[in-house]
Amino acid sequence: MEFSISDSIKRARETFAHLKDDGLTTSIGDIWSIKKMLLLDYYMPSFIQIVSKNNFNKFYFADPFCGSGIFTDFKDKELKNEIFPGSSLIGALNASELGYTNCIFSESNSSNIEALNSRLAKCKTRLHGKEYTSQKLEFEKAVEKILKMRQYQVAILVLIDPDGYVPIKWKLMEKLIKEVGIDIIFNFYTQGIAHNVSTSKKKSEHEENLNDFFGDDGWKEIRDNRLNANNLGPKLLKYYLDKIQSNSTKFAVDVGVYKQGDSKLYDLILITRSKGGANVMNKAKEVMNNATTEVIKREFKAQLGSQSRLFE
Ligand SMILES: C[S@@+](CC[C@H](N)C(=O)[O-])C[C@H]1O[C@@H](n2cnc3c(N)ncnc32)[C@H](O)[C@@H]1O
Secondary structure: OOOOHHHHHHHHHHHOHHHOOOOOOOEEOOHHHHHHHHHHHHHHHHHHHHHHHOOOOEEEEEEOOOOOOEEEOOOOHHHOOOOEEOHHHHHHHHHHHHOOOEEEEEEOOHHHHHHHHHHHHHOOOOOOOOOOOEEEOOHHHHHHHHHHHOOOOEEEEEEEOOOOOOOOOHHHHHHHHHOOOEEEEEEEOHHHHHHHHHHOOOOOHHHHHHHHHHOOOOHHHHHHOHHHOOOHHHHHHHHHHHHHHHHOOOEEEEEEEEEEOOEEEEEEEEEEOOHHHHHHHHHHHHHHHHOOHHHHHHHHHHHHHHHHHHOO
8 A cells, every 4th residue: 555644644643632731741853753653654564564474473663762652842833832642652553553462662761751651551542452561771771671572483673763872882783783583773863973973082982982883983984084074974874884784684774864955864774684674665765755854844734724624
């Protein structure tokens, strides 16, 4: 079936509309954050189809940076009072509809965990009676938990959506990437990483964090080559993509997320073990390239318009 950006936004908004003004903690996001949710809607059904052909019969969605379940505070005036469900609620909705075995939600902030647990409980009927819960865990511990769950015939789709790049040390990513039966969607902070690389000083904290993130110091060569000065983000992204593909048998595909026009904020890297997965991800890239911030905003506003007409 053709993927519809409009239907995907509508379903997300309608399913969780009752959570508006619930007084609980919310997360930070804006129009462009919705692209991540569209990608989840696109890939979660395919993931199950692909891995079930490969002898897996239990499927998990893991979200180790799960947030509070709702984001608000859109900068656009017309959307100022609106909410949108975050990755955990979208993941839970898809998981409950598609027959995923369970969801593994965690993150480091207690008030987000409290808010998400309360929202998941309030949404039980909408989540087909499924009782999902989240747990307070640092990413490093969450990786251990995910690897433990990755047993015989268990496939896991992991969304890695941190606030920046510091917690995502290569030694942790490598463990997930090398594991058969794990596909990953990773939010690579292209703009922020390029900024820190360009301003990093010798033996500074940035330098150490970047070494941990890339797992080596090859990024310095990219920084020090003057020809890369205006092209740092794409070069660093390519370095990371090559690193994934040379350290594992997995395929990696990138989808750009832009604040507006061609001002890129981050790339969603899709990492999959199978050729079938890579085909779906390349198709996802094509579809997601049409989901620009401008298109998403227009669609969101059009839905508000028809909603208010309904009440006239
Ligand atoms: C970008 S937000 C996630 C948003 C979420 N995916 C959504 O769609 O609503 C990142 C979250 O990671 C949490 N976090 C930050 N550092 C962490 C760490 N080291 N381990 C686990 N969670 C962390 C923050 O509290 C924050 O809620």
